[in-house]
Amino acid sequence: MTVQAVVYASPGRLELQDRPDPTPAHDEALLAVSHVGVCGTDLLVWEGGLERVRPPVVLGHEFSASIIEVPPDTGLRPGQPVVVEPLLSCGECTPCRTGNSHVCVRLGLVGIDVDGAAAPTVAVPARRLHPVPEALGLREAALAEPTAVxxxxxxxxxxxxxxxxxxxxxxxxxxxxxxxxxxxxxxxxxxxxxxxxxxxxxxxxxxxxxxxxxxxxxxxxxxxxxxxxxxxxxxxxxxxxxxxxxxxxxxxxxxxxxxxxxxxxxxxxxxxxxxxxxxxxSRVYRSADFKTALTLLADGRVPAKHLITKVVALDQAIDGAFKAIRDDKAEMKVLIDVGGDAS
Ligand SMILES: [Zn+2]
Ligand SMILES: [Zn+2]
Incomplete structure (x- = not known):
């Protein structure tokens, strides 16, 4: 089956492309994407400003989702709402071996270095999932990643x-x-x-x-x-x-x-x-920062809904989200509603 995804195709070029549904590896979860945030890093990738990025790649590193499939030993279950710490670290370099894998010398991100969440489904390392607290909706939960930053x-x-x-x-x-x-x-x-x-x-x-x-x-x-x-x-x-x-x-x-x-x-x-x-x-975050971010979003100390100025559908995302945050000075946080309830 193919799905539509927002793809960084080449420097300066984003495309809505048909992509195969991802197949999760043994240590990965398959997620149904709910909401995706678009940020300045996406704009940098789009203009070809991050040299390490190898197109074509599906964008989307700030997102909330529901679990479709998850390895059995994770304590997580299908249907559960989650956010994803989108870091890919090598496990071998000195920072990785000394408890600082967030500054891995080969650090990559889901949605920048491998296919991300601007698509109906995404496969991610299961150990990077964080359950979303009950008090927090999936739309606001899409701000967990920038809040963790x-x-x-x-x-x-x-x-x-x-x-x-x-x-x-x-x-x-x-x-x-x-x-x-x-x-x-x-x-x-x-x-x-x-x-x-x-x-x-x-x-x-x-x-x-x-x-x-x-x-x-x-x-x-x-x-x-x-x-x-x-x-x-x-x-x-x-x-x-x-x-x-x-x-x-x-x-x-x-x-x-x-x-x-x-x-x-x-x-x-x-x-x-x-x-x-x-x-x-300061670069990205540790797992503990993600947990703090979810707490602050859930208890309202970070009132996410006041920062979200626009929500668009996936098939409108190139103009409605990426071009909007590049060109429209009135936008703050723009989300793509992929599989949410559009509320
Ligand atoms: Zn970002
Ligand atoms: Zn490393």
């Missing part, structure tokens, strides 16, 4: 109660980082974002915002008091974002690098030396 960043930055936090870049990850920082007890969270639609969404979920076009960085830093911010998250991947984070962080504060730059970027970094800043990277 945010949880990992907040852990890496060691945000503790009372801290002042600046988030540079108010896209979906930035808003999620702000919400997770609040959940960790941050005393003040400000999201710096030039796009007014995105600022409005950040404000609608209770975050303070700053427009970089209207608020100079010294004024922004002063919002955290005379010293500046304890932690500044750089999520833009741009020199100007890095420069803002470095400028607004306090002496001996932390700059968390979460945005992936395209090539080399330029920023004034002298203050990072003079203030003895801690610059720390």
């Amino acid at each position: 945010a949880c990992h960043m907040v852990n890496r930055a060691a945000v503790t109660p009372g801290m002042t936090v600046l988030v540079v870049g108010g896209g979906p990850i930035g808003v999620l980082v702000g919400l997770v920082a609040h959940a960790n007890g941050a005393g003040l969270v400000v999201v710096s974002e030039p796009n007014k639609h995105r600022r409005a969404i950040a404000e609608s979920v209770g975050l303070l915002t700053s427009s970089p076009d209207d608020e100079p960085v010294d004024q922004l830093a002063a919002r955290a008091g005379a010293d500046g911010f304890d932690v500044a998250f750089e999520l833009t991947g741009l020199g100007v974002g890095l420069q803002t984070a470095i400028a607004a962080a306090r002496v001996r504060g932390t700059v968390l690098l979460g945005g992936l730059p395209h090539g080399a970027i330029t920023a004034a970094t002298a203050p990072a030396v003079l203030k003895e800043l801690e610059l720390r990277g």
